[in-house]
Amino acid sequence: MHSEATPVEGDLSEAVSVFVELRPRLFGIAYRVLGSAVEAEDVVQEVWLRWQRTDRTLVISPVAFLSSTTTRLAINVAQSARVRRETYIGPWLPEPVDTSNDPEVGAERAEALELALLLVLQRLSPTERAAYVLREAFDYAYPDIARILGLSPVNVRKIVSRARKHLTEDQRDSVDAAEHRTLLQTFVAAARQGDVAGLEALLTPDAVSLSDGNGIRGAARVPVLGRARVANLSTAHPRFWPTVEAEPVEANGRGGILIHRDGRPATFMTVAATSRGIHQVMWVFNPAKIAAFLDSRTRHRSAPALCV
Secondary structure (H helix, E strand, O other): OOOOOOOOOOHHHHHHHHHHHHHHHHHHHHHHHHHHHHHHHHHHHHHHHHHHOOOHHHHOOOOHHHHHHHHHHHHHHHHHHHHOOOOOOOOOOOOEEOOOOOOOOOOOOOOOOOOHHHHHHOOOOHHHHHHHHHHHHHOOOOOHHHHHOOOOOOHHHHHHHHHHHHOOOOOOOOOOHHHHHHHHHHHHHHHOOHHHHHHHHHEEEEEEEEEEOOOOOOOOOOOOEEEHHHHHOOOOOOOOOHEEEEEEEEEOHHHEEEEEOOOOOEEEEEEEEEEEEEEEEEEEEEHHHHHHHHHHHHHHOOOOOOOO
């Protein structure tokens, strides 16, 4: 279907045009599989380099070629990332990305984008994750997914069905974006006031708080379980809330809070909720992930330069 060749200068501008048009989709695939904006950008950059070196006159479908290359590279990165995350200190959360400019991050629909769902996706194998993402977020046909993954269409259907079942158990009835924003704002207001009873009223009995800090001071290294403990943790530092500024942001299609300390963004937090209340509170303290979020706020407003 394709082979590597020295690119012809005359058709490079067309290659750039095709790639730039498909770039949001390629990033969207890689990001959902990896849960990391930084790793997804690396994958997309590698796909661009391969696209340059490919004899594009032999490529029947640029969309198929680029999607396939992105998916396979993302699966490879995910397999090595799994080993790296075994040494991560404390809970690991996906890197939030700004979606105020592109609410769906390149997908046919905003599926498999919420942080809580991306976290659940990590329980699947990289191949299962890729199959689910291609089908549910990007609406690829089963035979096309089978070709990308080197599996039979029957097998792909089974994988997607199994993944869907596994994920819907955790995401049964997520509230919509407006209700989510209201719950988040109410939660932050109660936490600021030290209103433990008010927080408990918002939380489900089995609520969990996850702090991603990779060993940073002040971040809980184990999940905090239960309504009372999560409420107490959220108000545990009376000196914390009065010394910070909370900026409402949009991340992964949902509301989030970017917490500034001494004028610098230091923490990201959001919640996951169903009709029964908030069941997950997520705090990102890891400076690298905060930097990645800030980078995404500018990067996705204008496509980054390609290394030609």
